[in-house]
Amino acid sequence: MSKDEDDEYEQQAILEQVFGHSSSSDSSFDSDSDNCYSKWERIEKVKGLWIVRNFLSSHKQSRLLSSIASENWFTQPSINQSMRFGYQNLPRWAINLSDSICQSCSSSPSPFLQNLSMRYPFFDQMITNVYQPGEGICPHVDLLKFEDGIAIVSLESSCVMDFTLGDETVPVLLEPGSLVMMYGEARYVWKHEINRKDAGFQSWKGQLLDQTTRTSITLRKLCSSPPSI
Ligand SMILES: O=C(O)CCC(=O)C(=O)O
Numbered sequence: 453m454s455k456d457e458d459d460e461y462e463q464q465a466i467l468e469q470v471f472g473h474s475s476s477s478d479s480s481f482d483s484d485s486d487n488c489y490s491k492w493e494r495i496e497k498v499k500g501l502w503i504v505r506n507f508l509s510s511h512k513q514s515r516l517l518s519s520i521a522s523e524n525w526f527t528q529p530s531i532n533q534s535m536r537f538g539y540q541n542l543p544r545w546a547i548n549l550s551d552s553i554c555q556s557c558s559s560s561p562s563p564f565l566q567n568l569s570m571r572y573p574f575f576d577q578m579i580t581n582v583y584q585p586g587e588g589i590c591p592h593v594d595l596l597k598f599e600d601g602i603a604i605v606s607l608e609s610s611c612v613m614d615f616t617l618g619d620e621t622v623p624v625l626l627e628p629g630s631l632v633m634m635y636g637e638a639r640y641v642w643k644h645e646i647n648r649k650d651a652g653f654q655s656w657k658g659q660l661l662d663q664t665t666r667t668s669i670t671l672r673k674l675c676s677s678p679p680s681i
């Protein structure tokens with residue numbers, strides 16, 4: 453799976469510590485392509501978990517929210533999720549988003565993500581979720597019918613996503629416009645959850661997070677053959 457590639461990343465990181473790298477901070481990497489500025493950050497405690505905090509500018513976030521609104525999926529309060537299966541069934545904006553994630557992965561410091569960017573189609577399944585204040589998602593590992601390498605793009609309200617393994621919890625702040633990529637252990641071994649049960653429940657570095665509506669777009673690729681694990 454991703455172990456060798458993660459080890460390869462670690463070796464590269466050690467070399468950079470010894471010989472230096474143009475990018476200054478540890479576990480960060482800058483790339484600038486097609487007006488898309490991607491600073492990849494590795495969540496060290498969860499192997500295979502990476503985040504780009506400013507993946508989408510405010511302008512791109514607004515455009516994406518308008519595109520979602522124009523689908524008219526969420527016209528009733530009881531409907532908070534829309535799923536599309538198959539590349540040909542993805543809306544144009546989801547294909548564009550998938551393309552820019554793919555491009556960003558190709559210039560990421562992770563050998564796994566670089567290699568993943570050669571997959572075609574990169575993603576062929578999409579879920580858009582709308583969470584009202586107080587709503588989140590229970591701890592889970594994504595279904596094995598999806599291949600390794602899963603993306604989550606966050607819009608609107610910030611929230612904390614907890615990654616748990618046994619009694620260990622690693623909280624990750626998901627801000628609007630951020631991109632999370634998970635693979636390997638982060639995808640198959642750690643559970644992820646968003647617990648927004650009570651207003652004022654979530655906090656980050658001692659600050660309460662203001663819970664408003666949150667929208668997320670999850671992009672995945674269906675396994676073409678049954679998973680081997
Ligand atoms: O909404 C999110 O940020 C996460 C969604 C998720 O984990 C899923 O659909 O499997």
Ligand SMILES: [Fe+2]
Nearest residue numbers: 592593594644
């Ligand atoms: Fe999930």
